[in-house]
């Protein structure tokens with residue numbers, strides 16, 4: 449299978465911190481209507497998730513085009529760790545405090561990441 453290139457970008461957007469205006473995160477969707485790779489860059493690192501459901505892809509790419517973070521969050525919260533749904537705002541790595549959690553049942557594997565926004569709202573970033 450040939451590698452997809454930048455011509456296949458379906459939608460992309462970047463977001464800045466609502467306090468200091470620094471980079472908070474970016475999301476790029478590449479692929480087709482029926483299969484996309486979603487590359488998410490933010491203070492938690494870089495993550496790639498795949499969507500293979502046309503309805504989800506349509507919903508997600510439309511939300512990304514209009515920077516509708518609430519819909520991105522409800523579709524896949526792990527793709528927008530910089531977003532606080534209670535504030536409806538984005539924060540950079542300096543303003544969002546993250547805390548890795550380890551599941552004692554799952555031995556030494558890194559388990560999930562929790563974050564607290566500057567207003568004190570805590571949410572799960574990755575699970």
Ligand SMILES: [Zn+2]
Pocket residue numbers: 532533534535536565566567568569
């Ligand atoms: Zn908040």
Ligand SMILES: [Zn+2]
Pocket residue numbers: 465466467468469470539540541542543
């Ligand atoms: Zn900031």
